[in-house]
Structure formats: C-alpha cells, structure tokens
Amino acid sequence: MEADPVLFLFRRDLRLCDNPGFRAACRTGAVVPLFVWEGASDQGSDTAPPQWSMGEAQQWWLHHSLQSLSDSLEDVGLRLTLRSGCVADQIRTIAEDVGASQVFWSHRYDPPGSRADEKLSRELRESGIETRAYGGTLLHDPDGLTTQAGTPYSVFTPFYRRFKDVVDVGPDIGIPESIEVPDAWPRSVDLEELGLLPERNWAKRFPETGTPGASGALARLDEFLEDAIYGYQDERDLMGSDGTSRLSPHLAMGEISPRQVWNAVIREAESSQKGKKQVEPYLRQIVWREFAYHVLANNPSTDHKPLREKYAAFPWADDDAHLRAWQRGRTGYPIVDAAMRQLWATGWMHNRARMIVASFLTKHLRLHWLHGARWFWDTLVDADLANNSLGWQWSAGSGADAQPYFRMFNPMTQGKKFDGDGSYVRRWVPELADLPDRYIHEPWEADNDVLASAGVSLGDTYPAPIVDHAEAREAALAAYAVVKEADG
Ligand SMILES: Cc1cc2nc3c(=O)[nH]c(=O)nc-3n(C[C@H](O)[C@H](O)[C@H](O)COP(=O)(O)OP(=O)(O)OC[C@H]3O[C@@H](n4cnc5c(N)ncnc54)[C@H](O)[C@@H]3O)c2cc1C
Structure with missing residues (x-):
C-alpha cells in the first residue's frame, strides 16, 4: 500500500543537500515541499521587544533563494508550493487537499522561532496533523554543552574547547536517493505575489554580496577554499580585502549547512596536506556561530535585554x-x-x-x-x-x-x-x-x-x-x- 504524502515546510533551511528533515520526509512518503510567507510585521521604533520578522534586505535574498530552491526541486521532480498568510491555516488546507497527516521541518533554535513552532505543533496536533522536527541548522544542540558546574557557557574560549572535545560533526548527507512524487500538486501562488522585492530601487548592488541559493553557496565556498582559506588568519580583519568567506547570507538562509562547510574545509586541509591547524582560525568562527545560538537559547531575552x-x-x-x-x-x-x-x-x-x-x-x-x-x-x-x-x-x-x-x-x-x-x-x-x-x-x-x-x-x-x-x-x-x- 502506498504511504500518504507528507509536507515539508521550508524556512531558513533552503537546501536539499544535508537537510535531515527533508531526507526524512522523502523516506516517509511522496513529498509536498512548501514555503509560507507570513509577512513582515512592524519592528517598532523604541526599545520594546521587537518581533524580528524578516528585514527588507533579507527579503530580497529570500526571493531569489526561493527561486533557486524551486529550480532545484524541479530537477528532482518536485514542485515548491508557495503560500502567504497564517502557517497553521495553510498547512491544514494543503494537508487536506493532498491527504497528508504529517508535516516535517527543521528545528528552529532562536527563541521566537522555537516558541512559534511549539504553538504551531500544538495547533496542528489538534487538527490531527503530526509534526516532526529535525536538526541540521547547527553543529550541536544549544542545550547540549554545559560547564562542569552544569551551567551554560558565557565565555567563548572554554565553550570552544569543550565543543572541540565532545562534538562529533559527522559526515554530511547528500540529496535523498529516492524521491517519490505525489499524485497531485496543491495550488501555489507566484513568487512575485509574495511581495518580497523592495519597491524602491534599493537592492541593485546586493548581487555584489553573493548569489542567493544553494548552488551560489557551494560556488562561494569553493572559491574561498581555493583562494583565501590559508590567508584567512592574516587577512580576515582587513576591510579592503576579500579575505573572508562571505558565507553568512547563505548560512543565515540555510542554503548551505554548517556541517557542509565544516567538512569541506577539513577535506581541503587534508587533500592539500597543510593540516587542520592551518584552517582552524576559520573553523573557530563557525563555532562562534554555535556559541551565539548557545547564548541566545540559554538566555532567551538577550535579543532585546542586556545579558548582564x-x-x-x-x-x-x-x-x-x-x-x-x-x-x-x-x-x-x-x-x-x-x-x-x-x-x-x-x-x-x-x-x-x-x-x-x-x-x-x-x-x-x-x-x-x-x-x-x-x-x-x-x-x-x-x-x-x-x-x-x-x-x-x-x-x-x-x-x-x-x-x-x-x-x-x-x-x-x-x-x-x-x-x-x-x-x-x-x-x-x-x-x-x-x-x-x-x-x-x-x-x-x-x-x-x-x-x-x-x-x-x-x-x-x-x-x-x-x-x-x-x-x-x-x-x-x-x-x-x-x-x-x-x-x-
Ligand atoms: C554588531 C555585529 C552584528 C552582527 N550581526 C550578524 C548577523 O546578523 N548575521 C551574521 O551572520 N553575523 C553577524 N555578525 C557576525 C559577523 O560579523 C558575520 O558573521 C561575518 O562578518 C560574516 O562574514 P563572513 O561570512 O565573510 O565571515 P567569515 O569570517 O568568513 O566567517 C564564517 C562564518 O562564521 C560565522 N561567524 C563569523 N564571525 C562570527 C561572529 N563574530 N559571531 C557569530 N558568527 C560568526 C558566520 O556564520 C560566518 O559566515 C555580527 C557581528 C557584529 C559585531
């Protein structure tokens, strides 16, 4: 008997490679990939807790990244369904249309995202839809590392030491081997209808920063490994030089996973026989990202209140x-x-x-x-x-x-x-x-x-x-x- 289709909800994980949740969805049944734009809310202008809905510049990046994701999905026979509005409502409607009772996604570790996901899971469960969350956005679980006293870290160096001692990054996973296609696709809105591009002519030089999408991320990583990784330690502070990886927009949108970056850097060091020491200054910065999530997850108000x-x-x-x-x-x-x-x-x-x-x-x-x-x-x-x-x-x-x-x-x-x-x-x-x-x-x-x-x-x-x-x-x-x- 054929399994029911499952939904995969993309958020800041816009890639098919090394996406454990997407792979799990593909292994469970025919996959309906979905992205729901919830719209931008007012960020407020004083020091009240902001909503942190996506900023305008990043919406530009998102627009192009969704186009790239949609192309990659088509290459494997899938179709990206785009919707706007309330995520729970959209999931319920689509699940009913395609006969799905499960939705998969990647875990969000930022406090507003994880709070929203708890609520979303509750609401969907009440409608008979199961939710399954997977890792892939970070190299470690932000709750997983503690000091000897059992408290979260607040200083980077000991965190880094412990991270190196205990975290096993493991191999990254490729695009799922076999992908099943549903009998029918839900209705999708056009990408332009999400209204992500700025109305004013603001973004014309944004492409200088990089090419949105997973293939742009991989190309940028290759370029950095070829030209700049061994000079990183000396060049990374020189503002006029192109001495850093510029992977940040790709990592922020999940077009590439930190594990893909980590493993590619290690492979480069091994194949060039220069050794891991030579690439450690760069890997250390990737761990700063882990530390940032560790600090925010353990001090959830620090997006708007002082930690001290x-x-x-x-x-x-x-x-x-x-x-x-x-x-x-x-x-x-x-x-x-x-x-x-x-x-x-x-x-x-x-x-x-x-x-x-x-x-x-x-x-x-x-x-x-x-x-x-x-x-x-x-x-x-x-x-x-x-x-x-x-x-x-x-x-x-x-x-x-x-x-x-x-x-x-x-x-x-x-x-x-x-x-x-x-x-x-x-x-x-x-x-x-x-x-x-x-x-x-x-x-x-x-x-x-x-x-x-x-x-x-x-x-x-x-x-x-x-x-x-x-x-x-x-x-x-x-x-x-x-x-x-x-x-x-
Ligand atoms: C005030 C301030 C605000 C910042 N806001 C952001 C932000 O919104 N988004 C963002 O990704 N980074 C932010 N950073 C961290 C850092 O400036 C950027 O990650 C970095 O400049 C991105 O360029 P790159 O990819 O070439 O970095 P590289 O030097 O090539 O580093 C590789 C990756 O390591 C991570 N990384 C590097 N430095 C840091 C750091 N100090 N803290 C955490 N992770 C780091 C990033 O994911 C980065 O892409 C901020 C730093 C400061 C001081």
Whole structure:
C-alpha cells in the first residue's frame, strides 16, 4: 500500500543537500515541499521587544533563494508550493487537499522561532496533523554543552574547547536517493505575489554580496577554499580585502549547512596536506556561530535585554539626528561612514567594520544597541538573530564575553590598522578618495591646501565629525560609572 504524502515546510533551511528533515520526509512518503510567507510585521521604533520578522534586505535574498530552491526541486521532480498568510491555516488546507497527516521541518533554535513552532505543533496536533522536527541548522544542540558546574557557557574560549572535545560533526548527507512524487500538486501562488522585492530601487548592488541559493553557496565556498582559506588568519580583519568567506547570507538562509562547510574545509586541509591547524582560525568562527545560538537559547531575552543585568541602568542618549547620521554614513568619521555605506549599498558589512560601527553607536554616540541591532536587521542580507544579538551585546559591553564598556574602539586607529592604505574608505566614501593616505582616516588633520587639492571641504563635501572623539570618550566613561556603581 502506498504511504500518504507528507509536507515539508521550508524556512531558513533552503537546501536539499544535508537537510535531515527533508531526507526524512522523502523516506516517509511522496513529498509536498512548501514555503509560507507570513509577512513582515512592524519592528517598532523604541526599545520594546521587537518581533524580528524578516528585514527588507533579507527579503530580497529570500526571493531569489526561493527561486533557486524551486529550480532545484524541479530537477528532482518536485514542485515548491508557495503560500502567504497564517502557517497553521495553510498547512491544514494543503494537508487536506493532498491527504497528508504529517508535516516535517527543521528545528528552529532562536527563541521566537522555537516558541512559534511549539504553538504551531500544538495547533496542528489538534487538527490531527503530526509534526516532526529535525536538526541540521547547527553543529550541536544549544542545550547540549554545559560547564562542569552544569551551567551554560558565557565565555567563548572554554565553550570552544569543550565543543572541540565532545562534538562529533559527522559526515554530511547528500540529496535523498529516492524521491517519490505525489499524485497531485496543491495550488501555489507566484513568487512575485509574495511581495518580497523592495519597491524602491534599493537592492541593485546586493548581487555584489553573493548569489542567493544553494548552488551560489557551494560556488562561494569553493572559491574561498581555493583562494583565501590559508590567508584567512592574516587577512580576515582587513576591510579592503576579500579575505573572508562571505558565507553568512547563505548560512543565515540555510542554503548551505554548517556541517557542509565544516567538512569541506577539513577535506581541503587534508587533500592539500597543510593540516587542520592551518584552517582552524576559520573553523573557530563557525563555532562562534554555535556559541551565539548557545547564548541566545540559554538566555532567551538577550535579543532585546542586556545579558548582564546591570546594563539595564545605563543612561542611553536619545538623539535622532545622531542615529540618522550613523545610519546614512554621515558621521564625519571616514571608517564608520564607509562601513555604513557598504551596508546600505550591498546588504553586507565586514566583521571588523561591524565591530567599529557598533562601538561608535553605543559608545561615541551612547545610543541604545537595539537601535543598531534593528538597523542591521533591516539592512543585512545575512541577518541572524543569534549572531546579531551576540555581536551587538558584545559591542555594547552588556553581553557574553563582551568588550567592556570602557574599552572604546578609536575609529582613527582602527582605520589605520585595518585599512592602512585607505582603500576601503576610498571605495565607499568616494568624496575623500583623493586625500593622501595619512589623512584618509582623519581628514580634519589635513591643512586647507591639502583638503582643497583633494576637493574636500569639511562640513560641505563631507561632514565634519558629529562628535568630538575625546569629548565622546569622556562622556561615555562618565555614563559607564552608573553601571559600575550598580556593580556595588
Ligand atoms: C554588531 C555585529 C552584528 C552582527 N550581526 C550578524 C548577523 O546578523 N548575521 C551574521 O551572520 N553575523 C553577524 N555578525 C557576525 C559577523 O560579523 C558575520 O558573521 C561575518 O562578518 C560574516 O562574514 P563572513 O561570512 O565573510 O565571515 P567569515 O569570517 O568568513 O566567517 C564564517 C562564518 O562564521 C560565522 N561567524 C563569523 N564571525 C562570527 C561572529 N563574530 N559571531 C557569530 N558568527 C560568526 C558566520 O556564520 C560566518 O559566515 C555580527 C557581528 C557584529 C559585531
């Protein structure tokens, strides 16, 4: 007797390879692949808990990724059903149409996602539909690692040591060997009807960041392994060079699994006989992603509340003009402005640059880190709740293993160290391109002749600094005293 068809609900796992839930669905019966767009809700503008529905830049990525997924499914004889609206309702309707009583999906580990899945499972069970959740999004279960005292980790290095000792990544799994096709396909809406593409002409340079979809992810991984992996340790902080893997948007959308990345890196190290030590700096970053999920899963409010509670008393400033200048890359600090413009133009920003702009927002401007987290959420094509929350809380000083608040990045020093020839600033702040190297990170130090011959007029062609570095530093340290006092 033929088994009933089963539904597979795709979310942030848009791939067929190394997708344990999809494979399990294929082994159970004929598969009806499904994606339901729930729409974007208002992220709010103050520090109230945000909803974190997908930001606009990432919706662009999702649109193209769904197209790619649909093509891959067609290659194996399946058809992607697209719907919008309430997920439970759509699943119930489709299950009834095709005669399915089971829906499979990949486990979501971020707290809003896992809460939503618990509710969804309950609702579907009440309608007689069984749900089955599988791993594949992470290399480990975020609840699975604890310190010797049995508590979750809050410092990366011991977490990393333990991870290396106990986590067995295992081989990745390919596309399911045999795929059964249902007798009839449910009705699907057109991809365009989901309305994922921005109305304004915002995304035209997003393709510079990467090619959405599983094949784009694999091609990017190959390119990185061929050109950059062995230089990663030396190049990864240089903002003007292409020294990192740029796999983040692919990982965020699950077009490639961390296990595929991990195993490919190890294979490369073995086949080149360079050894695992040479690729360890890169693998360590993949474990930072695991750590971010570990921290968020074990401290579920840290997407909007400080992990270190004393930071709740921090006297944040309130200044819309400063926030706007930061968002638009018009602070008058070249390295900050270059980074913010890179983000706006391409939907991606270099990690070193993320740390610099986050420090600038929370320390030089003393604006709440949630303003930054929200802006990133809406403008990054790689937005990931765990990584974003960890990154922002680290920068603000309030998070796990964080940079202390009193340690502020000096934007000029950071620029000189990690963009020594100014190529990053010249690329993203073209109005400064003709300044000599020694002034590119501090144009206010140049005399009028130098500025004039580079065509720069501060406060006119390029903003004068919106805050004075030394004064901002004093003000930040004074504000930090409140947190120190709360410490007792
Ligand atoms: C304020 C701030 C916000 C951030 N927001 C996000 C976000 O929304 N989404 C996101 O994926 N990353 C975020 N990061 C982490 C990091 O900046 C990006 O993962 C990295 O820049 C992506 O580029 P890449 O793929 O070339 O990284 P690579 O250097 O090639 O690293 C490979 C992978 O390792 C993981 N990784 C690397 N660094 C980190 C890190 N510090 N924390 C967690 N995982 C890491 C990522 O999955 C990355 O794709 C944030 C960092 C900061 C400081």
